[in-house]
Amino acid sequence: MIKKFSLFFFLLTTYYLTFNTSVLAQHFSSDNYVIDWGNFNITSGNKTSSNYKLSDTVGQIAPGTYQKTGVLLKSGFQYIYDTFITFAFSIDNLDINFGILTPGIASTAVNTITISTPSGHGYQISSQESRPLSLETGITIPDTVCDNPCNESTSNTWINSSTYGFGFNASGIGASSYFANNTYFRQFANVAASPAETPQIFMSESSPVENRQSTITYKVNISPAQSAGTYHNYIVYTAVPKY
Amino acid sequence: MSSLSITPATLEFWLKPGATYIQSYQVKNTGQTPVTLSTSVERWLPQGFDGGLSYPGLPLDLNFSLTNSDLHLGSSFILNPNQSRQLVLKISSPTALSPRDLYFTFFVNQQLTATDSNTTNLVRLGSHLLISVSNSESAPQKITISDFSFSPFIHDTFLGSATFSGLIDNQSDFFSKIEGAITISKNNSPLLQMELFPHNVLAHHQRTITCLNDTKPVPCRLGPPLWPGFYQASLSLKNSKEVLTINFLVLPYSLIAFLFLIFSFYHLIKYIKLHPARH
Numbered sequence: 233m234i235k236k237f238s239l240f241f242f243l244l245t246t247y248y249l250t251f252n253t254s255v256l257a258q259h260f261s262s263d264n265y266v267i268d269w270g271n272f273n274i275t276s277g278n279k280t281s282s283n284y285k286l287s288d289t290v291g292q293i294a295p296g297t298y299q300k301t302g303v304l305l306k307s308g309f310q311y312i313y314d315t316f317i318t319f320a321f322s323i324d325n326l327d328i329n330f331g332i333l334t335p336g337i338a339s340t341a342v343n344t345i346t347i348s349t350p351s352g353h354g355y356q357i358s359s360q361e362s363r364p365l366s367l368e369t370g371i372t373i374p375d376t377v378c379d380n381p382c383n384e385s386t387s388n389t390w391i392n393s394s395t396y397g398f399g400f401n402a403s404g405i406g407a408s409s410y411f412a413n414n415t416y417f418r419q420f421a422n423v424a425a426s427p428a429e430t431p432q433i434f435m436s437e438s439s440p441v442e443n444r445q446s447t448i449t450y451k452v453n454i455s456p457a458q459s460a461g462t463y464h465n466y467i468v469y470t471a472v473p474k475y
Numbered sequence: 476m477s478s479l480s481i482t483p484a485t486l487e488f489w490l491k492p493g494a495t496y497i498q499s500y501q502v503k504n505t506g507q508t509p510v511t512l513s514t515s516v517e518r519w520l521p522q523g524f525d526g527g528l529s530y531p532g533l534p535l536d537l538n539f540s541l542t543n544s545d546l547h548l549g550s551s552f553i554l555n556p557n558q559s560r561q562l563v564l565k566i567s568s569p570t571a572l573s574p575r576d577l578y579f580t581f582f583v584n585q586q587l588t589a590t591d592s593n594t595t596n597l598v599r600l601g602s603h604l605l606i607s608v609s610n611s612e613s614a615p616q617k618i619t620i621s622d623f624s625f626s627p628f629i630h631d632t633f634l635g636s637a638t639f640s641g642l643i644d645n646q647s648d649f650f651s652k653i654e655g656a657i658t659i660s661k662n663n664s665p666l667l668q669m670e671l672f673p674h675n676v677l678a679h680h681q682r683t684i685t686c687l688n689d690t691k692p693v694p695c696r697l698g699p700p701l702w703p704g705f706y707q708a709s710l711s712l713k714n715s716k717e718v719l720t721i722n723f724l725v726l727p728y729s730l731i732a733f734l735f736l737i738f739s740f741y742h743l744i745k746y747i748k749l750h751p752a753r754h
Contacts, residue, residue: 474526
């Protein structure tokens with residue numbers, strides 16, 4: 233019996249050593265690089281059907297979330313999709329033109345901003361102006377102080393036709409805590425002032441959003457004493473996620 | 476129209492003094508006109524307790540550069556409609572830098588060109604870098620609960636919802652994530668648990684709590700119905716094993732108010748019938 237078992241074992245060993253070759257499942261090499269991969273993925277990627285979406289990685293070693301005090305580890309290729317999350321911002325109209333202004337009659341113009349943020353992060357949008365609306369000679373249309381005092385960080389009502397200046401209003405969910413309604417306006421932070429005014433947040437949320445829109449209404453009202461000419465400045469909108 | 480996107484939106488990592496980290500960004504012009512962009516890095520500090528920030532003009536303290544062969548920080552490049560560009564940012568830490576947290580934003584900035592004479596609006600889009608400079612990745616944590624409250628104290632059994640508010644304090648030199656939960660109990664029996672959203676609480680700063688709902692942060696709200704009685708709510712942190720418990724009361728006061736109104740109305744009608752007006 234022992235002899236038969238020994239012979240069987242000898243033949244089995246000989247067979248494996250003679251007829252089997254080693255398999256290098258995940259070994260890549262070039263003239264400059266050698267990559268040895270620890271596991272063999274059977275399938276992976278994003279799949280869709282009419283009713284379902286599926287993202288998978290099959291064959292992944294030790295996937296999952298692991299945590300110990302102070303350390304959170306997301307192991308596995310599925311977590312790489314977190315790094316693909318996009319932050320996006322757009323403005324629909326880059327050329328705001330009030331046309332010919334009539335003293336004492338306010339003119340307005342609008343554009344729409346749209347923002348999308350990654351999962352788990354809110355956003356904040358701040359604004360600043362390069363300078364007050366100005367002629368090339370330096371004559372300006374001053375920033376509005378509204379009917380009751382407003383500045384670059386605080387909005388207030390602006391309805392009175394004898395209140396002159398340039399300002400803006402923002403409407404939408406993210407702007408509601410900065411502008412009570414569409415009669416509230418404030419100045420843009422003037423970075424050309426001395427000292428330069430700090431860009432001010434006018435729209436923000438603490439939750440992630442997708443295609444959140446806000447309408448920006450620019451308003452200008454000039455006095456009869458305002459010099460004639462083409463006044464110009466530009467507005468910079470800065471969008472960042474919350475941390 | 477100007478429309479831009481950047482990926483990733485936020486990065487968090489440890490960096491040893493004297494080490495270098497390289498990160499690639501994908502910037503895309505999703506608009507319909509070509510746009511001229513440049514890049515810059517600014518350092519920020521937290522502002523408020525809900526994830527807001529400000530740029531006070533601080534020195535960077537780390538070295539930033541682009542490794543793209545045709546670009547450096549501050550130089551311009553054009554993106555045509557629907558075109559993407561990979562930007563590779565290199566971050567180097569001076570060897571002598573003391574261990575601490577530093578927070579930055581990598582900006583892509585729309586630039587005016589000679590053909591943009593009518594342009595009045597420009598866009599800046601930013602992606603954050605939360606960097607902990609340290610020789611060790613396991614720095615001691617000092618996370619505590621500085622405030623935990625429930626409003627209103629008396630919650631109605633049937634109507635309305637009440638909200639838990641809390642403030643988490645980080646007294647260490649490095650940012651941490653909030654890990655914990657709010658557990659609602661009655662007579663020492665747990666009834667409900669709400670997991671906290673893993674917000675970042677930055678070094679020597681505080682952060683308000685929100686709850687986790689399907690990967691999104693939501694207010695920690697307790698809705699009806701609930702049996703009348705005294706309840707306990709415990710806010711517990713896994714990082715520090717700290718637990719803070721508050722009590723609140725649930726009463727059916729909307730039902731009581733409704734019954735009181737019916738009762739009063741009934742007696743008012745009865746009184747009017749018994750004492751008709753005299754002419």
